[in-house]
Amino acid sequence: MKLTRRQVIKYGTATAASAMLPRQIWAQSTVQAGxxxxxxxxxxxxxxxxxxxxxxxxxxxxxxxxxRYGITGDTMTPDCNITLLRNGNRKILFDAGSGHEFMPSAGTLLDAFDALGVDIYDVTDVVFTHAHPDHLWGVRDDFGDLMFPDAAYHMGRAEWDYWTDDDTVNTIDEGRVTFAVGAKSRLEMLADQITLFDDDQEILPGVLSRLTPGHTPGHMAFEVQVGSESIMIVGDSIVNHHVAFEQPAWLSGSDQVPELAARTRLALLDQLSTTQTRLIGFHLPGGGLGRAERRGDGFIFVGEDT
Structure with a gap:
């Protein structure tokens, strides 16, 4: 299914009233070593x-x-989890969130910053998994300026090339034209201060890039070293905790290159479950931290609070 701007507005407006109510805002230390x-x-x-x-x-x-996962109505309400790595004098943010221009139910990152005692000027680096609105649009504040003015920015080369290509807006499916326009305008703001990287690079101390294409053409995941443990920030390469785990080979309309995304998802879940590497997923529940475990022909997500 193609999610059109009309549908974004429709479903966003439907939650405007609920968005005015107190929302769950977490800012919790999930893993710490030294x-x-x-x-x-x-x-x-x-x-x-x-x-x-x-x-x-x-x-x-x-x-x-x-x-089985309690999704019985006509809508889904996936969480949005942004990861912050504090490593010595670096504060590395993985994705920038939605900001206030995408959906009224999203864009609460600064509330989480307040809960954690972090300021926007503290962020030294912003690393993007990909350039969809809920991961990128928060890079710009309500005045059109950069939300994290003192940060350096980092994006996979293939992802940057795709969204900054003038022809992408003409070749992307109709339901994502707004995504393309929004991505290009924001990435142009970063052109003078962004570092591009490829697969399997240590882009920052303790942060290794991992190409996981399919959800978008140049989607990246990241292996982050926390003490002796390696944790995988998977972004949207595993986009939910139900179908994507139980039936990872099924093609999903949420992915821009569905066949490639399914192959990536299968390989990643196999690796994560075999090695029992912990992961953080952008749209997984309970803050997104947990493990993948094999169940029959598929997998299940076992959250930290399970």
Whole structure:
């Protein structure tokens, strides 16, 4: 299914009233070793039509999976988890969130900063998994200036090349034209202060890039070293805690290159479950920290609070 701007507005407006109510805002230390701390910060949540995943004709068994995870209505409300790595004098933010121009239920990152006692001027680096609105649009504040003015910015080369290409807006599917326009305008603001990187590079101390394409053409995950442990920040390469785990080979409309995304997802879940590497997923519940465990032909997400 293509999510059009009209649908974004529709589903965003439907939650405007609820967005005025107190929302769950976490800013909790999830992993700590020595002077290294990895935190999960809430940027609120999205509100999407359930059909966004598979259109109006989901695969056999999809509704059973949704029901097992309590998704019985017409909408899904995935959390948005932004990761903050504090390593010595560096404060590294992975993705910048939605800001206030995408959905009224998202864009709560600064509230999480307040809860954690972090200031926007403290951020030394912003590292992007990809350039979809809920990961990028928060880089610009309400006045059109950079939200993190003292930060250096980092993005995978393939992702940068795709979204800054003048032809992308003409070749992307109709439902994502707004995504392309929004990405290009924001990335142009970063052109003089962004560092591009490729697969399997130590882009910052203790941060290794991992190309995980499919959700977007140049999507990146990151292996982060916290003491003796390596933790994988997976972004949207594993986009939810239900279907993506139980049936990772199914093609999803949330991915821009669905066949490639499915291959990436399968390989990543196999690796994570085999090595029992902890992961943080952008749209996984409870702050996103947990492990993948194999169950039959698929997997399950085991959160830290499970």
């Amino acid at each position: 002077d290294v701390t990895l935190d999960s910060l809430s940027d609120g949540n999205l509100v999407l039509p359930k059909s966004f995943a598979f259109g109006d004709t989901p695969p056999d068994g999809a509704e059973d999976i949704f029901a």
